[in-house]
Amino acid sequence: MIKLIINFITIIVLLCAISTIVSGTAATGSYTATFNPTQNWGVWEGFGTSLAWWAQTYGNNTVLADIMFTTQNVTYFDGTTVLPGLGLNIVRYNAGASTWVESFGRKMVQSPEIKRSRQVEGYWLNWASEDPQSDSWNWAADPLQRNMMAMARDRGVQYFELFSNSPIWWMTYNLNPSGADLPAMNNLETWNYQNHTVYMATIAQYAAENWNISFTSIDPFNEPSGDFWIAFGSQEGCHFDVEAQKDVIPYMRKEIDSRRLTAMLAASDENNYRRALDTWNSFDSSIKQAVDKVNVHGYELTKGPRSELYEAVNSQGKVLWNSEYGEGDITGLSLATNLLLDLAQLHPTAWVYWQVLDISGWGMIEADENANPPSIGAVATKYYVLAQFSRHIRHGMTIIQSSDGNSVAAFDSVNNKLVIVSANIASSAQTITFNLSKFTTVNGGYGGIVPRWATETNGNGDLYSYHEDTYIQDKMFSVTFNSQTVQTFEIEGVYL
Known part of the structure; x- marks a missing residue:
């Protein structure tokens, strides 16, 4: 987002x-x-959160892991408040796009507006080798996000989704993982389309073999049709028009299948229901067949063609997730309203909040990753609203008609x-x-x-x-x- x-x-x-x-x-x-x-509207898979960006700052915090990924009653940092654990069972892990080492004489170009907390460290340093055991790869990168993912696994999380905000910087035209020089301009070099999917699949394979993490789905995009991914943006992002998506998806399918990964191919994580529907309808039958799961973000809030998107995706036998939702209403009333709209009209089988720790209003818990030291503050009322859903509507239940x-x-x-x-x-x-x-x-x-x-x-x-x-x-x-x-x-x- x-x-x-x-x-x-x-x-x-x-x-x-x-x-x-x-x-x-x-x-x-x-x-x-x-x-x-x-x-009924299917078997419920669960509630979750993205780990980027909060986990790369707070990734060693066991109290936060208990709060987010168990249903225990957890004593908060003030020593008096007892929080009902949210019991989230889905995490979305972000494959980073930033590195700070030269690649054959080229350096990453950083947006003047991006903060370090919004830059996620990537693993593939240069294109010299695809071999994950070579020195072209740095598997010590991004330790805190990985650590929180491991703590989530140890607390019973069942779904791990690997997603990309942007390809690694050296794959882009302008060497900038925040976006292209102009709005709505593709920034992934065409000759790196396959390399981008190699990167994603290699992370998934390495995670299974070395981290005891089996990614259940992989999405190579994040809000790809957005025209806001620009070189002076405040976070990592990359525009992919529909034609570019149609070129990348078969490569992703090939990499998943050739490595015998069990992960589903998810796409396209568009920003809202209308864009998701337009993108899905633009895919021909072969692209739709390659996709296992359709992800959509909920930033249209109370608006948008939820029912139409459900019909389009369900008619093709695909899984449908609301894979990212967030807004600045600290009360939780907006969250309850839009979540109920999703369940009544979109009928996803999973629902994922963007940042459980974030600035006031956006976060379930207020936090400032950029403070020195990083701070953790008040618990928002919206935290308790999400608990009303996530602690009770559990994995394996069936959502029935209301x-x-x-x-x-x-x-x-x-x-x-x-x-x-x-x-x-x-x-x-x-x-x-x-x-x-x-x-x-x-x-x-x-x-x-x-x-x-x-x-x-x-x-x-x-x-x-x-x-x-x-x-x-x-x-x-x-x-x-x-x-x-x-x-x-x-x-x-x-x-x-």
């Missing part, structure tokens, strides 16, 4: 968009949400448990009745109890607070939501 607007402007736009959604739906007063287990766009239901067939996450995004309280009559048996816990967890996004009330005050009766239960509140329910003893 790229942050080109000031956070307070972002927040104003988001809240206006949410207000529009509220005015167009049954968002005030009381209503009933019904769930249909005979229609009549209500503000509620999602996930069924655990192993433990006969139904999880419902619902949000009142309106500015006034409302009562929601949950109708489970389409299930054959609904018992609830002891005495019909339905445990619930609640977060009020204004930050003044519940923050992932646990309650035992709700009971199932005749396969139904009703709950009053305060304004702009997210609640999670776990109903035991549910049978199809």
Whole structure:
């Protein structure tokens, strides 16, 4: 992603968009949400985060690893706050594009606007040799991002995606991994198309053989159609027009297959739903066949053709992920709104937040990698909002049809448990009745109890607070939501 607007402007736009959604739906007063287990949207794979950039600064921090990748209750750095671990089971590892050694007399050109924390160190130093054992490769690079990935693995993370923001600098026309000299200009040299995929596949193969990491997917692009990847940009990035993508994808397919890697080929990680749909529709059948998984980013927020993208991708039998989402709303209301829109319309099987540690508003936890020393600050309310989803909708559950766009239901067939996450995004309280009559048996816990967890996004009330005050009766239960509140329910003893 790229942050080109000031956070307070972002927040104003988001809240206006949410207000529009509220005015167009049954968002005030009381209503009933019904769930249909005979229609489902696939098996849930999980929630995750990108490791770049935060992990290359905080990659030795075991407390952060526990917070992000377990469901334990973890004592925060202030010594008093206890955080519910998010239980993320997906990490996206960034293959770096920067090195600071000469390559046959050429040096990397650095954008005057890029900070060191946004530069990820790469492994391939020069084109002299493709042999990963040669001195053309530096496998000591990027130690902290790799270390956090290893700690994530040891805490049970199940999916590892390798992605590229930019090819290694020496593969680009202007030797600058931030982008081309002009907007919307391809920056990867055509004669390095295959080398870029060799780089990605070599990292994946080396990781399997030496790091005990098996990448489950590889994406050679990041927001490739964007016109914001320019030489004076603030991060690594590279424009690939659709024709360039169509040239690179077969090379990536060949490298994955020839090395017998088990990784899926993912593409194209476009910035938003509209661009993703346009890119996918521009691919011919052979390119679509080469792609195993379609990744899209959620920066269109409340807008965009989510349903159309789902239909286009699902009709080809491809996996669909929202592989990157982020915004500057510290409350988490925007996150809940857009995540529920994704689950109701896009139907991804995984959902990944961009930076769990970032500046105020963007991060789940406020952090400044550029401070001396780097700092870690307050926990945002949006952290607790994500916990309402990620701690309960777990890997292997099935997302089932909901009549209500503000509620999602996930069924655990192993433990006969139904999880419902619902949000009142309106500015006034409302009562929601949950109708489970389409299930054959609904018992609830002891005495019909339905445990619930609640977060009020204004930050003044519940923050992932646990309650035992709700009971199932005749396969139904009703709950009053305060304004702009997210609640999670776990109903035991549910049978199809």
